[in-house]
């Protein structure tokens with residue numbers, strides 16, 4: 001069964017192509033849509049909701065055409081927008097009841113569903129207080145609740161972990177999983193953090209500059225993407241230990257790249273593709289053979305920009321080629337080592 005399908009979906013704004021011939025198919029479950037800021041995630045969601053017309057191409061959601069059946073789609077799909085859009089002066093209960101009524105629920109059902117949904121997302125007594133006094137985590141929960149209150153078949157969650165601290169983020173990711181496991185609702189969740197989507201999603205779709213880089217099951221994604229970050233010392237015999245190791249490892253047939261992420265010392269880090277466990281031994285033996293000191297050897301989480309670079313090098317957007325990443329980056333932030 002297909003939940004979302006797009007075919008050559010394109011959206012051009014006067015100065016930028018936000019989506020560029022995107023073709024993909026999403027099945028039931030929790031699907032992550034990952035891409036750097038500006039990759040086209042929010043634009044895609046707006047088209048899928050029938051709120052913004054595509055320039056070219058077609059898309060369907062739950063079998064309905066986005067161009068002609070937008071209202072039908074919005075009846076059966078919940079949407080949690082990225083930005084803070086909550087009225088500060090009303091309580092979570094008042095707001096979510098209002099949203100439930102807007103979705104067509106009768107007054108009593110709207111109140112009952114609101115109570116159940118707010119409890120499900122972890123808001124209890126505070127649901128009677130004005131939203132303006134809520135923490136970011138509580139506001140995100142209200143936004144999630146209003147997306148779920150009309151019992152949709154599918155929800156679009158746009159950057160639901162934005163602004164949350166690590167604990168809040170984990171809680172939100174747990175909630176998202178339960179939306180599917182407890183209620184059978186399919187989820188399309190966007191993030192610029194590949195790592196968190198890997199943990200939460202059955203399937204991950206990667207977009208960059210409006211193009212599809214990769215669409216595959218999470219297991220498949222992570223299996224192919226283990227990379228070792230290796231750093232060594234220099235010696236008298238090898239004044240540039242990094243270069244010596246790189247050439248020796250390449251000589252053994254391994255794929256090696258420089259980290260090149262602009263961080264201090266990053267030029268000394270080599271990224272070695274680790275297709276299987278023997279690569280650890282090869283690296284260790286090669287370092288020892290050259291007489292270099294091993295500063296570190298660790299599974300590496302990449303900046304998402306590196307994912308895109310590797311994927312670009314691998315070929316066409318829908319190629320099943322390697323996307324060299326296991327990890328995550330903060331918004332505009334630094335490399336996150338595993």
Ligand SMILES: Nc1ncnc2c1ncn2[C@@H]1O[C@H](COP(=O)(O)OP(=O)(O)OP(=O)(O)O)[C@@H](O)[C@H]1O
Nearest residue numbers: 013014016018035036037038039040041042043044
């Ligand atoms: N209404 C618009 N008019 C002109 N350009 C737009 C419009 N909406 C989006 N864009 C541009 O389209 C591109 C994709 O934006 P989009 O918001 O879809 O990205 P995103 O992946 O959701 O990123 P973010 O997480 O930062 O919102 C960006 O270059 C953005 O500036």
